[in-house]
Amino acid sequence: MLSDIEISRQTPRRPIAEVAQSLGLAADEYHTVGDAKAKVQLQVLPRLASNPCGKFIVVTAVNPTPHGEGKTVTSIGLTQALHALNKRVCACLRQPSMGPVFGVKGGAAGGGYAQVVPMEELNLHLTGDIHAVTSAHNLAAAALDARLHHEIRLGAEAFWQQSGLRPLNIDPERLLWSRVMDHNDRALRQVTVGQGRNNGPEHSSSFTITAASELMAVLALSRDLQDMRQRIGKLLLAFDKDGQPITAEKLGVAGAMTAIMRQAIEPTLMQTLNGAPCLIHAGPFANIAHGNSSIIADEIALKLADYVVTEGGFGSDMGFEKFCNIKVRASGHAPDCAVLVVTLRALKSHAPKPPEDIGAVDLLALQQGFANLVWHLNNVRRYGLPVVVAINRFPQDTEQELAWLQQAAIAAGAADCVVSEAFSHGAAGALGLAQAVLRTLQQPAAFQPLYHPEAxxxxxxxxxxxxxxxxxxxxxxxxxxxxxxxxxxxxxxxxxxxxxxxxxxxxxxxxxxxxxxxxxxxxxxxxxxxxxxxxxxxxGNVMTMPGLGVTPGYLHIDIDAEGNICGL
The missing domain is CATH 3.10.410.10 (Formyltetrahydrofolate synthetase, domain 3)
Incomplete structure (x- = not known):
């Protein structure tokens, strides 16, 4: 089988303008970025306001293991299969962080014959949204440190006279806003800034990976540009010596931060291997952040498509939970059904004594680890959603084990359980899953959040x-x-x-x-x-800045003689 990047390069693509028009965008509602991407302009939202919403499908998974579960492969495969069935469908996915790309996990464009293409453009920079978040976030950090420096250097009265700004009286012991970057770098988890003459005051600080910046969550949860501007103004940066909050608005940096992110608020339109539209927006990492794509992308897709496929990061206890309790509360768009991704090897990993050869036949380990799937199935159903279990098939999987798992999942309460081979066969490998989802969408959903913040x-x-x-x-x-x-x-x-x-x-x-x-x-x-x-x-012990491993992914990434990226 060809590598992911070879499949991406060798598959013909539709012109991105054609993808935009097939989704229902007018020519003045998007602008192309190269030949494979387009930014969707927010002026489309008022035009679509009266349109009915399509069906909303959220893809989640059991707890991840080092063996890979294939949630994004399944999301994209399902989108491709619905598209192949001539359904008006759009996927809404998060933009990959370069931290995992050059670290351990690799890219997040899907894989095999279930990909968003071109995969190298999706995984590296895309249209610069993450860089915009990085720049805007670090501008606030620089502004905060500079204001503290000048107020201390000049004194309150002289500062007021020279600047015309009222002193903020920042407490140097209560600075809350650190810095971010879009790479794994454990050496920056704890740093000292302000060292040297005229650079201070010296104080301890830290770096977080950009996807975990509050600005990334602001981008994901904003409804429009003005809403984003107001949210940025509320960012809590520090406290003054009287214990009063200092916000980005109070510091005077909120407007400039919004200006940096003005284009980042526009979702990026791409396509799957078979030409289905996909909106990429906001960042990953539901373990340390919000971990879902944007409300704006969902709103556009739901108004233009009959079916929208999205996913939450990691398992149902992570991104799906945040999707239901944070994102749905902010957007008002509840899902109509869920797809729960599992693999045989993932469940075997949850057995009390996982087998040494995780891909070998071991029905006992599968049965023991099945409890993890049952928990996640019950967890999703707790939100009032019907659930289709998708078994992402690996080449070593046996019919005996697959059949047992299908029967057991349905007996445990799944609306359906289907084997997906989207990785190997693309849309054709996920047709059964798509048909199961279509059947399940005919069942009523009674969505309810898990808790009520008012308490x-x-x-x-x-x-x-x-x-x-x-x-x-x-x-x-x-x-x-x-x-x-x-x-x-x-x-x-x-x-x-x-x-x-x-x-x-x-x-x-x-x-x-x-x-x-x-x-x-x-x-x-x-x-x-x-x-x-x-x-x-x-x-628990949570790191908001990942580190690189002993053999990181960047060791394999290079360019060939023609200048093409290889090794992704």
């Missing part, structure tokens, strides 16, 4: 831990308790929660496989994201 942050955390993860409860560190009190004093106690935790387990502990019980979720830190409109809770 308060502590109650939301408890409900999410107990119902969302099966925990016995939560425990807040001393720091988190102090931060909770501060959030309450700021009047932000009724915001949704964005849990940052390991994706490798339903719990906070990656070593607890299967379906753990009787554990308590430790909340080490609470962070108010006033612009995004949620509170991030860091559970």
């Amino acid at each position: 308060g942050l502590r109650a939301s955390l408890a409900t999410l831990a107990e119902l969302g993860y099966g925990a016995a409860g939560v425990s807040l560190s001393t720091q988190a308790q102090q931060q909770l009190l501060e959030i309450q004093q700021l009047g932000a106690d009724q915001l949704p929660v964005c849990i940052a935790k390991t994706p490798m387990s339903i719990s906070h502990d990656p070593s607890l496989k299967g379906v753990p019980h009787d554990f308590v979720i430790p909340i080490n830190e609470l962070k108010l994201n006033a612009g995004a409109g949620f509170v991030t809770a860091l559970a």
